[in-house]
Amino acid sequence: MNEIEMKKKKKSSLQIQMDRRSDFSLSSSPPLVIVLFLFASFSLVHGEINLIAPSFTPINRDLYHTSDALMEQIKALVYRHPDKLYMETIGGKNRGYRAEITVVTYCRNRKDIDDKSKFRILLSFGQHGRELITSELALRILSILSGEQFLPNMDPVSLNNTLERLVIKVVPMENLNGRKLVEEGELCERRNGLVVYLRRGVDLNRNWSVDWGKKEKDYDPYEENPGTAPFSEPETQIMRKLCVSFEPHIWVNVHSGMEALFMPYDHKNTTPDGLHSHRIRLMLEKLNHLHCEDRCIVGSGGGSVGYLAHGTATDYMYDIARVPMAFTFEIYGDRTASSRDCFKMFNPVDLTTFNKVINDWSAAFFAMFNMSTHQLDELGSKASNSNKDKLVSIDDYLNGYLMERSSRYGKKMEVLDLGMQEIRTYFRLFLLSSVLLLFMFCSRISKSNRPLVSDQLNTAEAITVDILAFDFLLKVCPFGILRISGIDCKRFVIAIARTSKVNMSANE
Incomplete structure (x- = not known):
């Protein structure tokens, strides 16, 4: 291949690369119409906001002391x-x-x-x-x-x-x-x-x-x-x-x-x-x-x-x-x-x-x-x-x-009334902490694949213990302690029940 043909091939390959770059740049950048449309929309919205937004009144320092x-x-x-x-x-x-x-x-x-x-x-x-x-x-x-x-x-x-x-x-x-x-x-x-x-x-x-x-x-x-x-x-x-x-x-x-x-x-x-x-x-x-x-x-x-x-x-x-x-x-x-x-x-x-x-x-x-x-x-x-x-x-x-x-x-008694509101509030927070600790305890047991109750208890005894625990939770719910944290009471008890059931099934 002579020198002239080599130059022509280099030139053609270079032209192809430039054309590809040009095509890529055009395809990667948004069309001019879209740019103009977005600019016009922003200007219109911005103008409407300026027209609609109220002018906030500053503090009148001539009337009001700092x-x-x-x-x-x-x-x-x-x-x-x-x-x-x-x-x-x-x-x-x-x-x-x-x-x-x-x-x-x-x-x-x-x-x-x-x-x-x-x-x-x-x-x-x-x-x-x-x-x-x-x-x-x-x-x-x-x-x-x-x-x-x-x-x-x-x-x-x-x-x-x-x-x-x-x-x-x-x-x-x-x-x-x-x-x-x-x-x-x-x-x-x-x-x-x-x-x-x-x-x-x-x-x-x-x-x-x-x-x-x-x-x-x-x-x-x-x-x-x-x-x-x-x-x-x-x-x-x-x-x-x-x-x-x-x-x-x-x-x-x-x-x-x-x-x-x-x-x-x-x-x-x-x-x-x-x-x-x-x-x-x-x-x-x-x-x-x-x-x-x-x-x-x-x-x-x-x-x-x-x-x-x-x-x-x-x-x-x-x-x-x-x-x-x-x-x-x-x-x-x-x-x-x-x-x-x-x-x-x-x-x-x-x-x-x-x-x-x-x-x-x-x-x-x-x-x-x-x-x-x-x-x-x-x-x-x-x-x-x-x-x-x-x-x-x-x-x-x-x-x-x-x-x-x-x-x-x-x-x-008036003295009792003076403190009842505060006592109720802190009692609810205390019960909430107890329930959350119980929930964390159940979750920990579930992860470690250990039963909720002792291995020495049979299945009937375990179910009895769990029912008593769930009954306690259901009685606690009306006090509103779970409501404070936004927890749904029935769902909370059902979640613990399911955890208990899974653990007992795994150990049977």
């Missing part, structure tokens, strides 16, 4: 009025997670702060981080209590007479860690700042012991995480200790998201029975008419909101701590706001609405102080009339009233 600035304002207020106000910071921790709660105590004369003849009121604000307006209301109430600000349409003489009889503890920002997250840009955050295995946040108003852990059909784990157990969070531990030591006559948990005056219960759609409960409802209806212009929903939280809430603070205060008057006040809500535009939904965004909310609800709280003391006076006067030979204090009478209420609901 958490640090608000606490500094309160600290300065207490410093200027040491004769009336006292401030303390209570800390707690759990598994490395730390929380602090500031408590401000008001008494006209600080020397009388431990006077048990006075009515005691406990107010909590900012339990959910995204509800900034509630802490602003706390600041205004403290300013009025100090005397630096005044209520325009309230008789000062009547107000002073009422305040003379009160000791008020104010928690301006119960969920400080959650509030910090909101200020960092997570405007929809309502939970605390706990981070465990990338799962963050517990709803502090689902972490109390009354009906704790129960989940409705519309349960949202992002919104309503109840924690690993009742009082698993430092914030709720601190609030429970505060309640036990202070023994309030009145409790108010302040929220936003709607306008409402709620009384117990949250975990069921009914209110408590009895004349006292009826009078409390009448008081709330009067408050609604005078200060809410009849806009507020009045009734039980569970019966009025449209969903049941389990493990709430107000239900605990009423049912376990035996606070005679336990309320949840919802002070603002924008129904027109998108569910994702959380700051606008839960907080006023303009100066006019902001001032109206603060002014109206400040007046409502002080009117509630006045009405509540009259209501408690009526209870005290009944005690005096029924015990003419001796003077009975309001605390002594209320203790009798609460014990009567306790027995009416079938609980003979």
Whole structure:
């Protein structure tokens, strides 16, 4: 073969390789039409998203204090009025997670702060981080209590007479860690700042012991995480200790998201029975008419909101701590706001609405102080009339009233009732651990090809032992311990039965 033919062959083989590469590159890359179609689709979808997506309202820094600035304002207020106000910071921790709660105590004369003849009121604000307006209301109430600000349409003489009889503890920002997250840009955050295995946040108003852990059909784990157990969070531990030591006559948990005056219960759609409960409802209806212009929903939280809430603070205060008057006040809500535009939904965004909310609800709280003391006076006067030979204090009478209420609901001892919810929960967890250990034991036996019962037992005896074990499991199931972990009770027992049957067959 001459040199010219060799060159022609090399050239032809090279051309074939280039053609193959060209064909491969064309076949491996998407056609131009597909690329253009995807680009157009992405542009169209992206454009629609931009058109549809709401513009989220940022925090109005001209209206709202930062958490640090608000606490500094309160600290300065207490410093200027040491004769009336006292401030303390209570800390707690759990598994490395730390929380602090500031408590401000008001008494006209600080020397009388431990006077048990006075009515005691406990107010909590900012339990959910995204509800900034509630802490602003706390600041205004403290300013009025100090005397630096005044209520325009309230008789000062009547107000002073009422305040003379009160000791008020104010928690301006119960969920400080959650509030910090909101200020960092997570405007929809309502939970605390706990981070465990990338799962963050517990709803502090689902972490109390009354009906704790129960989940409705519309349960949202992002919104309503109840924690690993009742009082698993430092914030709720601190609030429970505060309640036990202070023994309030009145409790108010302040929220936003709607306008409402709620009384117990949250975990069921009914209110408590009895004349006292009826009078409390009448008081709330009067408050609604005078200060809410009849806009507020009045009734039980569970019966009025449209969903049941389990493990709430107000239900605990009423049912376990035996606070005679336990309320949840919802002070603002924008129904027109998108569910994702959380700051606008839960907080006023303009100066006019902001001032109206603060002014109206400040007046409502002080009117509630006045009405509540009259209501408690009526209870005290009944005690005096029924015990003419001796003077009975309001605390002594209320203790009798609460014990009567306790027995009416079938609980003979108040002390036992205080711990029953916690005992039931931990007992269920203990039984759950026992059942899981039994399951692991059976699985281990199955893998090692050993019989469930001793070789010394005959088949009939083995079956009898197994039936007794399965009967025990079936009796345990109604306690709900398997339901806690999502295990189907009957399937669980059947699985163990099958394991037992296989092991016995293998050893016959």
